[in-house]
Amino acid sequence: MDMDAVIGLLHATIRLSTPLLFAAIGGLYNERAGVINIALEGKMLLGALVGFMVAFSSGNPWLGVLAAAASGALVALLFAYVTVTLGADQIVTAVAINLMMLGFTGVVFRLMKAANSGSLSAPTFQEWPVPGLDQIPLLGPVLFRHLPLVYLAFLLVPLAHFIFYRTTWGLSIRAVGEHPRAADTLGVKVRTVRYLTVLWGGAMAAVGGAVLSIGHNSTFIENMTAGRGFIAFSAIVFGKWTPLGTMLASLLFGFADALQLRIQAGILEPFFRSLGIQEVAYQIPVMLPYVVTLVALFFIGKSHWPAAAAIHYDREEG
Amino acid sequence: MGETPFLRMEEITKTFPGVVANDRVNLEVRHGEIHALLGENGAGKSTLMNVLYGLYQPNGGRILLEGRPVTIHSPEDAIHRGIGMVHQHFMLVPPLSVTENVILGLPGARGILLDRDQARQRIQEISHSYGLEVDPDAPVGALSVGVQQRVEIIKALYRGARLLILDEPTAVLTPQEIQGLFAVMRRLVADGDNAIIFISHKLDEVMAISDRVTVLRNGKDVATLLTRETNKAELARLMVGREVLFRIEKPPAQPGPVVLEIQDLVVRDDRDVPAVRRLSLQVRQGEILGLAGVDGNGQRELAEAIAGLRIPEAGRIRIHGQDVTRLDAGDLLRFNLAYIPEDRQREGLVLEFKLSENFIAKSFRRPPFSVRGFLRHPAILDFARRLIRRFDVRAPGPEVEARKLSGGNQQKVVLARELSREPDLIISAQATRGLDVGAAEFVEQQMLAQRARGAAVLYISNELEEIFNLSDRIAVIHRGEIMGVVRPDQVTPEELGLMMAGIRRQDAPEPRPETAEPSKEALP
Numbered sequence: 001m002d003m004d005a006v007i008g009l010l011h012a013t014i015r016l017s018t019p020l021l022f023a024a025i026g027g028l029y030n031e032r033a034g035v036i037n038i039a040l041e042g043k044m045l046l047g048a049l050v051g052f053m054v055a056f057s058s059g060n061p062w063l064g065v066l067a068a069a070a071s072g073a074l075v076a077l078l079f080a081y082v083t084v085t086l087g088a089d090q091i092v093t094a095v096a097i098n099l100m101m102l103g104f105t106g107v108v109f110r111l112m113k114a115a116n117s118g119s120l121s122a123p124t125f126q127e128w129p130v131p132g133l134d135q136i137p138l139l140g141p142v143l144f145r146h147l148p149l150v151y152l153a154f155l156l157v158p159l160a161h162f163i164f165y166r167t168t169w170g171l172s173i174r175a176v177g178e179h180p181r182a183a184d185t186l187g188v189k190v191r192t193v194r195y196l197t198v199l200w201g202g203a204m205a206a207v208g209g210a211v212l213s214i215g216h217n218s219t220f221i222e223n224m225t226a227g228r229g230f231i232a233f234s235a236i237v238f239g240k241w242t243p244l245g246t247m248l249a250s251l252l253f254g255f256a257d258a259l260q261l262r263i264q265a266g267i268l269e270p271f272f273r274s275l276g277i278q279e280v281a282y283q284i285p286v287m288l289p290y291v292v293t294l295v296a297l298f299f300i301g302k303s304h305w306p307a308a309a310a311i312h313y314d315r316e317e318g
Numbered sequence: 319m320g321e322t323p324f325l326r327m328e329e330i331t332k333t334f335p336g337v338v339a340n341d342r343v344n345l346e347v348r349h350g351e352i353h354a355l356l357g358e359n360g361a362g363k364s365t366l367m368n369v370l371y372g373l374y375q376p377n378g379g380r381i382l383l384e385g386r387p388v389t390i391h392s393p394e395d396a397i398h399r400g401i402g403m404v405h406q407h408f409m410l411v412p413p414l415s416v417t418e419n420v421i422l423g424l425p426g427a428r429g430i431l432l433d434r435d436q437a438r439q440r441i442q443e444i445s446h447s448y449g450l451e452v453d454p455d456a457p458v459g460a461l462s463v464g465v466q467q468r469v470e471i472i473k474a475l476y477r478g479a480r481l482l483i484l485d486e487p488t489a490v491l492t493p494q495e496i497q498g499l500f501a502v503m504r505r506l507v508a509d510g511d512n513a514i515i516f517i518s519h520k521l522d523e524v525m526a527i528s529d530r531v532t533v534l535r536n537g538k539d540v541a542t543l544l545t546r547e548t549n550k551a552e553l554a555r556l557m558v559g560r561e562v563l564f565r566i567e568k569p570p571a572q573p574g575p576v577v578l579e580i581q582d583l584v585v586r587d588d589r590d591v592p593a594v595r596r597l598s599l600q601v602r603q604g605e606i607l608g609l610a611g612v613d614g615n616g617q618r619e620l621a622e623a624i625a626g627l628r629i630p631e632a633g634r635i636r637i638h639g640q641d642v643t644r645l646d647a648g649d650l651l652r653f654n655l656a657y658i659p660e661d662r663q664r665e666g667l668v669l670e671f672k673l674s675e676n677f678i679a680k681s682f683r684r685p686p687f688s689v690r691g692f693l694r695h696p697a698i699l700d701f702a703r704r705l706i707r708r709f710d711v712r713a714p715g716p717e718v719e720a721r722k723l724s725g726g727n728q729q730k731v732v733l734a735r736e737l738s739r740e741p742d743l744i745i746s747a748q749a750t751r752g753l754d755v756g757a758a759e760f761v762e763q764q765m766l767a768q769r770a771r772g773a774a775v776l777y778i779s780n781e782l783e784e785i786f787n788l789s790d791r792i793a794v795i796h797r798g799e800i801m802g803v804v805r806p807d808q809v810t811p812e813e814l815g816l817m818m819a820g821i822r823r824q825d826a827p828e829p830r831p832e833t834a835e836p837s838k839e840a841l842p
Contacts, residue, residue, distance in 0.1 A: 167430045168421075175411045175422050182409035185373070186423030186473075187394030307412075315373060 017254025026204020076202020
């Protein structure tokens with residue numbers, strides 16, 4: 001592999017981990033507050049559709065991203081109401097949301113296709129090289145020639161670290177996720193904390209979805225997230241619920257994705273030929289990110305969930 | 319002492335579905351006093367305090383603070399009005415540091431930014447002025463229970479609490495730690511401006527520390543007395559509603575051969591940390607060996623290892639000389655072992671099952687309860703009716719769900735199942751926890767009856783008084799090791815307290831299994 005190929009692979013790693021990073025760092029907030037969110041998938045998918053639709057009709061990808069965030073927050077509001085206020089099971093509710101979003105986005109997109117005879121191509125983001133830094137050999141092309149959303153995603157990591165460990169908000173979030181009653185006895189508003197973190201997580205997951213439709217592509221495809229919401233969820237677990245760890249996990253999964261694309265494109269063909277294999281079905285490399293996720297979770301050993309994860313809190317029930 | 323009381327709670331009523339937890343309760347607390355709130359489990363003490371602290375909203379009555387009626391909507395509200403509460407089950411977040419726990423929920427001095435340095439300094443000031451030593455940077459989960467309690471008190475003082483509620487604060491402490499706590503309490507009220515509500519069901523402590531005492535029974539306040547004008551017997555009568563015996567009469571023990579022998583046992587806890595460390599013990603036929611210790615020092619793991627619910631890492635467990643170290647609970651049924659687990663609701667009973675089904679949980683595979691895999695209901699019901707009568711279980715009938723029974727009656731169901739099989743060995747873990755005085759007495763009587771029948775009893779308890787009453791010998795456990803084995807008439811509670819705190823007793827070395835001879839007691 002020559003240098004350009006390495007640069008290409010690393011660049012793609014960063015690019016492809018961005019949707020995961022938005023969803024995972026966003027989801028980290030509600031996980032630390034004790035709300036498990038396997039509905040990241042559904043929220044990403046909705047964000048991908050809404051981002052595409054609004055960018056398509058307005059001609060402005062930024063409006064698409066904002067609309068995606070709003071749609072994610074809206075679904076998150078529903079999720080929060082059902083789980084935090086009504087006390088429904090977080091996992092079951094999230095499964096319902098995922099299934100609902102899969103159907104909903106598919107139907108809406110088909111209706112949109114039927115109504116538009118022309119091409120369904122939205123305006124997309126352009127790369128934004130960072131002046132000066134993008135000229136650094138190797139690092140420049142890998143790190144500093146990306147879509148603006150990519151920089152934004154990576155800036156969310158130190159922001160999350162700062163909020164969790166240096167602010168009263170973060171202390172409240174962590175306490176609510178570990179021992180909501182203790183937090184409650186000290187005047188921390190458990191429900192408010194859970195609502196806000198769920199809303200923020202939903203908005204960020206949807207932005208992650210929009211990166212897929214109007215960042216990496218210029219259109220929406222049915223089930224375009226293809227399980228990335230679940231991979232983002234795994235990134236949180238694999239990252240041991242810290243912003244930095246979650247980022248590294250997202251990068252690992254992004255790397256697996258970048259690698260499988262290259263395997264599909266045939267970089268390993270000479271290698272396969274030498275083994276006497278003429279052709280590798282494309283479905284096999286496509287599995288790679290999921291296999292890496294599984295293997296990663298296998299190796300992480302016992303994970304220490306926030307103690308109150310997935311547990312409903314009601315003051316008078318203790 | 320001002321004319322206006324610090325706090326007046328008037329005619330407070332709080333109901334839960336099906337239960338009146340507080341029934342028109344009155345409580346008055348004056349400035350500068352330590353006011354004891356005395357009552358049995360379930361008498362309504364915690365409910366009343368949760369109302370005061372804003373965790374529960376009362377259905378009736380009113381609260382006056384320094385003469386002014388107030389409504390306390392939330393704990394935040396209570397804190398704002400100078401009320402602090404140290405809950406029985408600590409409200410601390412284990413992974414967070416002491417400082418983080420203390421400042422949790424407070425607005426930062428620098429906006430949303432945490433100001434750990436300033437907080438740390440104030441924590442140190444508070445700890446120095448009241449003798450509450452603590453390391454502000456330690457993660458709370460790593461601290462001992464006694465130190466965690468200090469953190470709770472600091473937390474309340476940091477918020478400017480002037481009325482401090484201590485909910486059963488001594489339950490988890492050694493006698494020495496209790497003395498330390500009492501010293502802190504006296505310093506807190508010394509300036510005559512603060513007050514403490516001390517919740518307890520232990521008469522000695524109420525007599526030792528309080529200025530006045532209000533007694534609750536069945537959700538009602540039955541009396542408020544000056545402590546110096548009352549006595550233990552009167553308080554006990556008020557609390558229970560009848561005369562109470564403080565000493566149980568028991569005939570001298572007639573110990574026989576060794577039934578249970580534990581040698582160098584090592585058992586790990588759920589976090590994979592050794593909880594029992596090279597522990598050796600013997601229990602003989604016809605004796606009760608009391609195992610005293612502060613909760614969480616390996617008692618649970620020891621009991622579970624003997625009962626076959628936890629596989630020891632090293633060491634030997636023998637019953638009647640046979641090695642049972644690696645046998646599970648099912649295999650142990652052959653050895654006629656009775657196990658009364660610490661958590662009767664989760665381990666002792668299947669709450670959703672009927673009493674009759676709970677009674678046969680360990681014998682349903684055998685006739686007469688089942689024949690060729692089919693359950694025999696007439697035999698099961700007949701058996702259940704007999705046990706209900708014999709163990710005085712207060713239940714509507716054998717087909718009622720275990721869930722519907724009170725704690726005391728649930729424990730009777732466990733005892734009935736375990737003891738009706740006439741076991742050779744009884745492992746009893748915290749058998750009276752959460753029971754009222756009457757039910758606790760029943761448990762103790764049953765243990766003595768089993769001893770008289772010739773059973774070997776390992777009686778694990780946190781309650782020193784109970785240990786003294788029942789035991790023929792007392793072993794003290796600290797961090798999974800035995801600190802000494804002593805006779806109840808040769809030791810004071812203070813000496814036991816030192817052993818519970820980890821000071822090994824030199825004059826009473828552990829009896830080595832090799833040197834023990836059946837003919838004479840293995841103790842000096």
